[in-house]
Amino acid sequence: MDALSRAPDGAGVTHARVAALRSEAEALYLGTRPKTRAAAGAAAHLFEGVPMHWMTDWSTPVPLIIEQAVDARLRDVDGHSYDDFCLGDTAALFGHGPAPVAEAISRQANRGLATMLPSPDAAAVGDLLARRFRLPQWQIASTASDANRFAIRAARAATGRPRILVFDGAYHGAVDEVFVEIGPSGRTVNRPSLVGEPRDLSALTRAVPFNDLDQLEAALADHTVACVIAEPAMTNCAMVLPQPGFHEGLREITRRHGTLLLIDETHTLSTGPGGYSRRYGLSPDLFVVGKAIAGGIPAAVWGMSEETAARFKIARSNLPPGHSGIGTTLSGSPFQLAALRATLEQVATEAAYAHMEKLADRMEAGLAAILDTAGLPWHVARCGARVEIVRAPNPLSNGAEARRAHYPTVETAIHLALLVRGVLISPFHDMMLASPATSEEQVDHLISAMREVTGRLVG
Ligand SMILES: Cc1ncc(COP(=O)(O)O)c(C=O)c1O
Structure with a gap:
């Protein structure tokens, strides 16, 4: 035992x-x-x-x-x-199965589930997300794992930097690069349980302890880190809450080093209608929330600040047409939009x-x-x-x-x-x-x- x-x-x-x-x-x-x-x-x-x-x-x-x-x-x-x-x-x-979501998706089932085009709910969902989470630019994904992957890609494109940083013990979904931890030697290593992973993930991902601003500062000092991905409170191990001053320090240090801050509120949406970020006044550059955001159907959303979106747009416009590496066929579907709208308007009140x-x-x-x-x-x-x-x-x-x-x-x-x-x-x-x-x-x-x-x- x-x-x-x-x-x-x-x-x-x-x-x-x-x-x-x-x-x-x-x-x-x-x-x-x-x-x-x-x-x-x-x-x-x-x-x-x-x-x-x-x-x-x-x-x-x-x-x-x-x-x-x-x-x-x-x-x-x-x-x-x-x-x-x-x-x-x-x-x-x-x-x-909240009733408004059940009604919205059954109504939408008669109007089309997957068209790869916006439905009339699309603009309303964008407005609802912007008002609720106080970021101006949004995209829809099918899972929080996808949303995190896409947000990380946007961060790399916007900053032109290769690395990301994650807090030891965190989980952000099936995002390959985030499956690291601090090993016994004190260095970042692949999680030992990870199946089928031939790469050394520490090549591009750094892990530091949550609540440790000194180690965070040291890990960002070479200006190669595109973004820090963080839950506002760690919920995927025994719950670890931020200590007083941690979030202020995290924001100040990331800004000073030109690293974007990606806040993943997939679990901390429990904190309030606008998540932990709105309740405690955080100001992320990128924001992800999945799971409950569409009342239990597969949907997630990721948002960007005005500046991050502008930098991401410029980076995209400098590339030739073709696959961006962001997006899946069912993302932004009318089915998801109907459920998102019903949840945001009538359920998560x-x-x-x-x-x-x-x-x-x-x-x-x-x-x-x-x-x-x-x-x-x-x-x-x-x-x-x-x-x-x-x-x-x-x-x-x-x-x-x-x-x-x-x-x-x-x-x-x-x-x-x-x-x-x-x-x-x-x-x-x-x-x-x-x-x-x-x-x-x-x-x-x-x-x-x-x-x-x-x-x-x-x-
Ligand atoms: C904080 C956080 N982000 C992202 C995810 C991934 O969510 P999904 O499995 O729906 O992709 C999880 C899943 O537990 C999570 O806890």
């Missing part, structure tokens, strides 16, 4: 208790889900039995098969319901965020009280509607600390024990989201299930 052997002393979390919690939950899961078990056996022609290989990363012994997802509730093929706090790892931040924030307050207070009562040296971190239990006593500073706060054995036992109690949280760490469709009763259910599970862990 690798990670547990590093578990904080004095917490009373023992190997035996974690194993008992896990095996009891596993027996209950398998014993009460005959159709789920049968479905797993039937998926012989899906690689690893699932349509996307990381669906096996959940805590369940066989994949949970969801028959229906509505609002913040799921029902599996065996008829069990779940209060969903994972919400498709943010893709369903605004609830599953101020009122929706007020509800999310209120429920996240309730979640944060309830979870913190559980940790306190149990005497566990863990804490609750929060980014608007995104709440997380972090297995360290104090706020984390960077990716290395986040890796040390990751206890896979404990986490999967907790996740499965919650799941058999009808509560679903993120499979990757203890992340929970509040949507506009989430109710107080659901939050109370999460808290009581977490209290029971935590009680079992500490005895």
Whole structure:
């Protein structure tokens, strides 16, 4: 039990208790889900039995098969319901199938789904994005991974510089060049888990620790870095929040060295209607948000400041006609535009965020009280509607600390024990989201299930 052997002393979390919690939950899961078990056996022609290989990363012994997802509730093929706090790892931040989005896409289905031409919604979507995120120029992509790739390309074109910089421990989607970390030697290396990557990614990508402005300054000093790509708070490891002054320093240093700042708000859209950037007054040169931005259908957007767009335009105009390396066939489709417009106009509203924030307050207070009562040296971190239990006593500073706060054995036992109690949280760490469709009763259910599970862990 690798990670547990590093578990904080004095917490009373023992190997035996974690194993008992896990095996009891596993027996209950398998014993009460005959159709789920049968479905797993039937998926012989899906690689690893699932349509996307990381669906096996959940805590369940066989994949949970969801028959229906509505609002913040799921029902599996065996008829069990779940209060969903994972919400498709943010893709369903605004609830599953928000009615305005469902209506807009069904209306659009009768008018054409993929034309490779703008629909009448296009200009309205541009206006809505500009007003909401306060950047003047926008493009549509199909995934946040694509949007990040395109924004990085635009940054390189605009600056004429080859390199990019990423914070150690961050994730920005399936963007090849970003899959680096700080290795044991202190140098940037390819992530060891990366499959099929023959290149040394450190040739063009530098990694520095989040919250470390001195290392950032040193890494930008040779003026070869086109852009820094950053989440405003790191959400893809145990949550790491920016320390006071970090964002001001990041902006000042990048400007001084002529490096563009690309803020990826795919997860931190949980912070407010204009993301973390609007709530806390950041001023990125490039901006990306995907996942929930079109209510759960595959769409992402990337925006540019006036100056970045002008520089990008000049760089493009200096090239011969042909492939730019930016764009995919279905990007900017009428289907995406209809869903984007409905989400921006009717779903991701101020009122929706007020509800999310209120429920996240309730979640944060309830979870913190559980940790306190149990005497566990863990804490609750929060980014608007995104709440997380972090297995360290104090706020984390960077990716290395986040890796040390990751206890896979404990986490999967907790996740499965919650799941058999009808509560679903993120499979990757203890992340929970509040949507506009989430109710107080659901939050109370999460808290009581977490209290029971935590009680079992500490005895
Ligand atoms: C911050 C961030 N950016 C980008 C992505 C990529 O999103 P997608 O997988 O939808 O392309 C993710 C996915 O988790 C993410 O967390």
